[in-house]
Amino acid sequence: MNADNFESAPGVKPSDELSSAVVPLLKGVVYREESPDVWVALLNRQAGVRDYVAVLGLDLMLDEAEGYAFLRSRSDTDDDGVAPVPRLVIRRQLSYPVSLLLALLRKKLAEFDAGGGDTRLILSRDQVVELIRIFLPAGSNEVKLIDQVDTSLNKIAELGFIRRLRGQQQMIEVRRIIKAFVDAQWLSDFDERLAAYRRQIDQPPEATDD
Numbered sequence: 001m002n003a004d005n006f007e008s009a010p011g012v013k014p015s016d017e018l019s020s021a022v023v024p025l026l027k028g029v030v031y032r033e034e035s036p037d038v039w040v041a042l043l044n045r046q047a048g049v050r051d052y053v054a055v056l057g058l059d060l061m062l063d064e065a066e067g068y069a070f071l072r073s074r075s076d077t078d079d080d081g082v083a084p085v086p087r088l089v090i091r092r093q094l095s096y097p098v099s100l101l102l103a104l105l106r107k108k109l110a111e112f113d114a115g116g117g118d119t120r121l122i123l124s125r126d127q128v129v130e131l132i133r134i135f136l137p138a139g140s141n142e143v144k145l146i147d148q149v150d151t152s153l154n155k156i157a158e159l160g161f162i163r164r165l166r167g168q169q170q171m172i173e174v175r176r177i178i179k180a181f182v183d184a185q186w187l188s189d190f191d192e193r194l195a196a197y198r199r200q201i202d203q204p205p206e207a208t209d210d
Contacts, residue, residue, distance in 0.1 A: 017041055018048050025049070025060070025071050029160050029177055032067030042069055066176045094155075097132075101152045102161065103190045104131045105174050106182035121174040122165070125149065128172070135194065 021042040024030050032039040042049060042062070050060045053071055062069040094102070105123075108131065112121045129149050136145065153172060156162050161178045165171040 018045050018052065021045050021049050022052055025053070025069065029068055029070045031175075039067070039069075061180060063180065066179070068175075068177045068180075070177070070180070095152075097148055097152045098155050099190065100135060100194070101128070101132060101149070102156060102178070102182055103187055103194075105156070105162070106178050106187060109174050109176070109178060123172055123174065125153070125170045125172070128153065 021038060021044075024035060024038045025042070030038050030042060043064070046060070046062065053060055057074050058071040059074055060069065061072050105128075108123070109121050125146075129146060132149060133140075133145065153162065157164060157172070160175065161181070162172045162174055165173060
């Protein structure tokens with residue numbers, strides 16, 4: 001539906017409709033299944049939302065098929081070389097364990113989608129531990145490994161890429177928005193770093209002279 005032809009519901013001004021879509025986006029990701037009213041407002045006023053957030057140096061990223069939307073900061077300079085407004089969306093430097101787990105979860109989602117089954121990828125913590133175990137040196141401390149996985153999962157949940165199932169804290173759902181952030185190029189670059197890391201792990205320790 002074209003936003004210019006949209007008629008607001010009785011008693012709701014167009015500005016209110018726009019605000020009801022923009023404000024949640026400024027707070028974080030909007031999911032169709034979690035916020036159906038906001039999602040409808042966002043679709044109805046999509047053109048207006050894009051124009052509004054553009055003034056703030058942001059782009060609206062909306063995937064109707066997957067059912068999520070979020071705001072992304074524009075590049076550090078515009079095409080004409082002019083610096084944009086100050087960044088509103090903070091870039092986060094991810095640790096190696098978090099980056100590794102993000103890549104593994106993204107690959108798992110790709111394999112899951114290729115299977116053509118359910119639309120929700122649910123994993124247990126034990127399954128996540130097994131995903132990451134092969135990338136660690138043999139004989140790694142099991143307790144430390146589980147603690148590290150829990151820490152990384154907590155960070156990834158905070159970023160919004162997974163969510164823990166209610167009443168089942170050892171089970172997670174991989175959220176499909178991960179596809180928007182971990183793309184094929186990111187995976188390719190990370191695969192190269194992983195290969196170098198694995199070669200380093202597999203190398204036998206150097207002999208030392210007595």
